[in-house]
Amino acid sequence: MSEPVERAVQDDLDKQNLFITDNLRRVFLMIYRIVGNVADAQDLTQETFIKALQREGQLKDTQKAGHWLSRIATNTAIDFLRRHGRVTFTTIESTPEPLTSSRSEGAEELLLQAERRAYVEDGLRLLTERERLALVLRDVEGLPAEEVARRLGCSKATVRSHIANARVKFRRYVQGRKS
Numbered sequence: 001m002s003e004p005v006e007r008a009v010q011d012d013l014d015k016q017n018l019f020i021t022d023n024l025r026r027v028f029l030m031i032y033r034i035v036g037n038v039a040d041a042q043d044l045t046q047e048t049f050i051k052a053l054q055r056e057g058q059l060k061d062t063q064k065a066g067h068w069l070s071r072i073a074t075n076t077a078i079d080f081l082r083r084h085g086r087v088t089f090t091t092i093e094s095t096p097e098p099l100t101s102s103r104s105e106g107a108e109e110l111l112l113q114a115e116r117r118a119y120v121e122d123g124l125r126l127l128t129e130r131e132r133l134a135l136v137l138r139d140v141e142g143l144p145a146e147e148v149a150r151r152l153g154c155s156k157a158t159v160r161s162h163i164a165n166a167r168v169k170f171r172r173y174v175q176g177r178k179s
Contacts, residue, residue, distance in 0.1 A: 016053055016056075019052075019053075019065070020049055023049075023065075023066065023069055024045070024049075026066075026070075027045050027048055027049070027069060027070075027073045028041055028042070028045045030070065030073050030074065030077075030136075030140075030141060031044045031045055031048065031073050031076070031077045033136045033140060034074065034077040034078070034081070034132075034133060034136055035077050035080060035081060036121075036124070040080065041077075044073075044076050044077055044080055045073070047076055048069070048072050048073045048076045051072050051076065052068075052069055052072050055072075070141065071151070074137065074141075074151050075151065078133065078151065078152070081129060081133075119177070122173070123169075123170045123173040123174065124170075126169050126170070126173055127165075127166045127169055127170070128162075128165075130152065130154075130162050131162045131163075131165055131166035131169070132166065133152060133162075134148055134152060134159050134162035134163050134166065135162070135163055135166040135167070135170075137151060137152075138159070138163055139163070145159050145160060145163075
């Protein structure tokens with residue numbers, strides 16, 4: 001290869017690596033919240049980036065790359081759930097170290113974070129798969145109801161119903177734990 005071609009190839013690889021580095025943690029956490037399993041989330045995160053990089057020519061507005069990647073990640077996770085049915089949960093403490101904390105945090109803070117995560121995970125287990133997906137996409141990822149409905153393949157009214165049911169179940173769980 002000639003030097004200009006090699007430089008262009010290297011520039012493309014550098015852009016891809018930067019894209020992955022900038023988005024890896026967010027995509028992993030989003031997928032983990034949907035599938036609830038670290039190993040599956042890691043595999044699906046890798047699958048998401050493969051799909052995104054294969055289709056990067058479709059991305060016309062680089063300002064919307066995060067939203068575009070989130071859609072690919074969500075659809076990849078939902079497709080996985082549809083193929084495999086209900087998933088089993090593992091504790092979030094088994095996630096890799098770099099994803100859960102920085103080394104500068106104290107042991108007490110890490111313990112409190114782990115307890116909070118376990119508390120939330122227990123509450124999420126009470127929800128149906130569709131309620132959990134709707135709640136995570138709407139309340140955690142901040143997507144509008146229209147987008148959640150599109151991703152779940154249902155109406156906005158159904159999404160609102162799933163979210164309302166999820167919130168009621170979660171509120172009861174919190175109140176029950178406080179008693």
